[in-house]
Amino acid sequence: MARTAEKAATLANESAEMRDALETVRSVADENDGVVRWTDVKDDISSGQWGRLLEKDILVDGDDGFEFADADAVADVLDGNGDDDHEIEDIPEVEDSGSSWKTRDKAAGVLTLVLMAGYYFEPIRSVVGGVVDLVLGPLDAALPFYAVILSISLVTGLYSSVLQANMVDQDKVAAYQEKFQALQEREQEAKERGDDAAVDRIQEERMDAMGDQMNMMKENFRPMAWITLLTIPAFLWMYWMIGTRGGAGHLQGLEQTVVMPFAGEVTWQNGSIGPIPAWIAFYFLCSMGFTQVMRKALDLDTPTPS
Numbered sequence: 001m002a003r004t005a006e007k008a009a010t011l012a013n014e015s016a017e018m019r020d021a022l023e024t025v026r027s028v029a030d031e032n033d034g035v036v037r038w039t040d041v042k043d044d045i046s047s048g049q050w051g052r053l054l055e056k057d058i059l060v061d062g063d064d065g066f067e068f069a070d071a072d073a074v075a076d077v078l079d080g081n082g083d084d085d086h087e088i089e090d091i092p093e094v095e096d097s098g099s100s101w102k103t104r105d106k107a108a109g110v111l112t113l114v115l116m117a118g119y120y121f122e123p124i125r126s127v128v129g130g131v132v133d134l135v136l137g138p139l140d141a142a143l144p145f146y147a148v149i150l151s152i153s154l155v156t157g158l159y160s161s162v163l164q165a166n167m168v169d170q171d172k173v174a175a176y177q178e179k180f181q182a183l184q185e186r187e188q189e190a191k192e193r194g195d196d197a198a199v200d201r202i203q204e205e206r207m208d209a210m211g212d213q214m215n216m217m218k219e220n221f222r223p224m225a226w227i228t229l230l231t232i233p234a235f236l237w238m239y240w241m242i243g244t245r246g247g248a249g250h251l252q253g254l255e256q257t258v259v260m261p262f263a264g265e266v267t268w269q270n271g272s273i274g275p276i277p278a279w280i281a282f283y284f285l286c287s288m289g290f291t292q293v294m295r296k297a298l299d300l301d302t303p304t305p306s
Contacts, residue, residue, distance in 0.1 A: 005073035006182075007056045010189065010198075012077055021049040023078060025059070029068060037065040056189075101222055109225040115232040119239070129240025132233050145241070145255040145268070149283050152234050157290030160227045161298060167223040176216040180206075235283075242268045242279055258282065 012019045024044045029036040036059070038050060053059040058074065059066045068074050118124035140148050183206050190198035241251055251268065259265050260278060268279040276284075 004058060004068075004070035005077055006186075007189075008058055008074045008077045010186070011052060011056065011058070018049060018052070019078070021045040022053070022058075022074065025053065026068075026071075026074060026078060029071070032065075034067045034071060035062055035065045036067065101218060105222055105225055108229045112225055112229045112232060115229070115236070118232070118236045125236050125240055128233050128236045132237040133240075136234070136237055140241070145251060146258050146282070149238065149279070150286055152238070153283060153286035154290050156227075156231050156234065156287055157294045159230060160223075160291055161294040163223040163226055165298070167226070168219050173216055173219050176213070180213070238279060238283065 008022065012022055021044075024041055025036055028040045032040070041050065054066075057069055060069045115124070115128065118128050136148065136152075139151060143151070183202060187199060187202045187206070190202060243251075257265055257267050258278065260282065266278045268277075
């Protein structure tokens with residue numbers, strides 16, 4: 001257990017007295033087939049030292065007393081390998097050939113920014129809406145408008161899940177998270193025992209790990225450029241169809257209204273759910289729901305650090 005070795009190394013480096021206590025407990029355990037009791041060591045170590053071993057789960061309950069959670073790891077630490085061999089391993093820098101942003105990813109990000117201007121500039125919105133209408137127009141002619149939004153939400157939820165699963169190195173992200181969590185735990189332990197030198201050293205490690213944190217953010221945001229690039233044209237088409245911001249839309253008759261939970265019948269253009277326009281709220285509720293269903297159905301949940 002790497003965590004047992006790290007905890008034992010931390011205690012052994014805390015003070016000579018704590019190292020001696022570990023040595024004493026190990027000696028007694030070796031003589032008793034791995035079992036040690038408080039009555040066996042109370043004359044040689046303090047109750048506080050015994051409590052620290054229990055608190056850090058270095059000693060755990062056994063059949064006839066207590067035993068080391070990982071006797072080999074403790075022996076490895078006490079026999080001279082020291083804390084250096086049990087430091088949290090550095091995560092390698094993310095290489096350009098691996099999962100970092102490539103030229104095409106950056107191009108997708110720039111094009112996304114251009115398309116986002118369509119929310120504010122009607123000429124861009126009209127051009128994009130007219131082009132996308134060639135694809136979505138027949139669907140709108142066959143289905144009510146709310147069903148078209150449901151269909152768009154289903155498709156966006158599907159490709160969002162697939163892109164995130166395939167473009168993000170989830171194992172690397174989980175490794176980053178595990179490293180940050182371990183650093184936080186070590187810092188908390190150092191603060192509890194009042195070891196200011198260890199706290200300063202761990203804080204320096206956390207500063208060095210800021211680069212890893214940036215790499216993790218890049219891993220998570222890389223697929224967002226493509227997801228947004230694919231989603232904005234459909235979003236602008238809905239914008240163009242509904243005709244928000246006072247502009248005329250392309251919906252006719254009953255398609256201009258929808259019955260929303262708690263709000264009743266509202267218009268897509270002027271109705272609202274709280275501060276959010278009705279059509280945006282309807283789309284995002286559908287999209288979030290379909291995305292969760294897709295991730296569960298395709299088993300695309302992000303792994304958590306062990």
